[in-house]
Structures are given as structure tokens and as C-alpha cells.
């Protein structure tokens with residue numbers, strides 16, 4: 001099976017068939033991103049994709065879920081995605097969901113009718129880096145969308161029946177705007193009511209602009225105390241009907257896997273307990289390892 005560069009996937013796609021349909025990311029300029037700096041974006045030829053599907057079907061014909069690689073595979077035209085979906089269903093008849101990373105711009109490029117057809121073809125479980133509901137943060141992070149646009153496009157997905165993970169980043173507005181970021185992000189999440197909320201905390205690795213901005217002080221990182229405040233305030237402001245909170249990313253000070261609104265009080269209590277644990281480090285900036293893993297726990 002062909003695969004270019006490092007392969008990233010959401011943690012809940014561990015059992016899925018990873019199928020490369022694009023290389024790199026069509027946007028490739030988020031300020032914090034270090035995923036595909038040296039990969040020139042391109043679309044994989046359909047024959048190459050068909051060959052990979054046939055090969056995968058020989059190894060395991062029982063796959064139920066496929067995750068399309070790389071950074072924003074939903075950038076493909078609806079026609080190409082439908083062609084890929086047909087090829088998958090033909091060789092892997094048990095596949096129920098074809099998931100992938102998607103951006104707000106990728107949704108905007110598709111009509112309502114196309115979104116419905118994609119849903120009918122099994123496309124769902126989109127993993128979307130909405131990141132924040134605060135426009136100042138979105139501009140600095142160079143996401144290429146506003147909070148209003150994210151709301152409009154995510155609602156169009158829901159209307160078409162396509163479910164998705166709303167990915168948000170704690171600390172992405174920096175230390176001066178942690179409260180505003182929590183409130184604006186909660187407002188956006190409340191407006192779209194995602195089925196899944198994926199929380200990570202801002203961190204940077206060499207190779208992205210954020211890393212340099214953190215080093216030279218252009219971007220003022222949140223302290224441990226502010227990150228705890230932001231996480232608590234975000235959770236307090238959330239008003240959700242039925243959402244899975246997937247916050248076990250290693251970058252998070254308080255990793256949690258929970259359901260909202262069911263576990264809200266419990267989650268806040270847990271943050272309070274962790275605040276006691278971090279009591280002597282509250283004014284420090286977190287020390288991190290790969291994937292943003294916290295070292296000063």
C-alpha cells in the first residue's frame with residue numbers, strides 16, 4: 001500500500017483502514033501546524049487508490065471503517081469522493097463509515113445536494129479543526145475561516161446528516177484572551193451541537209511559525225493556571241444536549257473522556273482536584289515533550 005510522509009490520524013481511528021487519497025494538506029499554513037511542512041499537496045491518482053483498496057481487501061475484507069488520508073481529504077471534489085466511496089463499498093462491503101480530516105473551507109466548496117449525496121455514500125465522522133470561536137485567535141492561527149463561517153458550514157453538515165468531531169484548542173488565544181477564547185468557543189460549540197468534541201491544548205514544535213513566536217515572545221503562552229481556568233470556564237459555558245467530550249490528548253493538563261451534559265459537575269470537580277495537584281506550578285508555562293505531552297505533571 002502506498003503512503004507518503006508521516007501518517008496522522010485521530011486516536012479513535014486506530015482500527016480503521018487508513019487509505020491515502022491525497023498527499024499533504026491543501027491549506028498547509030496554520031500557524032501551529034507541523035504536520036506536512038515538506039509535503040507538496042497533490043491528489044492521488046484514482047487507479048492508485050483502487051489498487052490500495054483491493055490490496056487492503058485481500059488482507060482484511062472485514063473493515064467497517066475507512067479513514068482517508070492526508071491533512072484535509074475532504075478538499076476532494078464530491079465526484080471524486082463518491083468515486084472513492086463506490087470503490088470502497090465494492091471491495092469492502094462491510095464498511096459503514098468513510099471518515100477523514102476536513103476544513104471549514106472544504107465544506108464551503110460543496111453544495112447542499114453534494115453533501116447529502118456524500119452522506120448517502122457513507123461519508124461521515126469528519127474530523128474538523130474549528131479550533132476556536134474567537135476571530136482574533138482564528139486570524140492569528142491562519143485558519144482561513146471566521147467563527148461565523150464555521151457555524152454556517154457546520155450547520156450545513158448537520159443538515160445533510162454528516163456527523164463530525166469539533167476540534168478545539170485550549171490556550172490558542174494566548175494568555176491575554178483565555179477567558180474570551182473560552183466564552184467564544186463555547187458559544188460556537190453550543191450553536192452547532194457537535195456529536196463529538198475533541199479538546200487539545202496549544203503546543204508547538206520546531207518547523208511552525210508558532211514555535212518561533214513562542215520563543216521570541218510574540219505569542220504569550222498561557223500559564224498552567226490560565227489553562228486550567230480556560231478549560232473550566234469553557235466547560236461551564238457549554239450548554240450541550242448530547243456530546244462526547246474527548247479530551248484525553250497528551251497535551252491536556254486535565255485529560256478527560258466524558259459525556260456532556262451528564263458529567264459536567266464531575267468534570268469541573270476533577271479540574272479543581274488537578275488545580276490542587278498543580279498548586280506550586282500555576283504561574284509556570286507547561287514544559288512539553290512530543291505531541292505536547294506535559295512534563296511538569
Ligand code: SF4
Pocket residue numbers: 025026027028029030033034035036071072103129
Ligand atoms: S488544515 Fe490541518 S493539516 Fe492543514 S495546515 Fe491546518 S492544521 Fe495543518
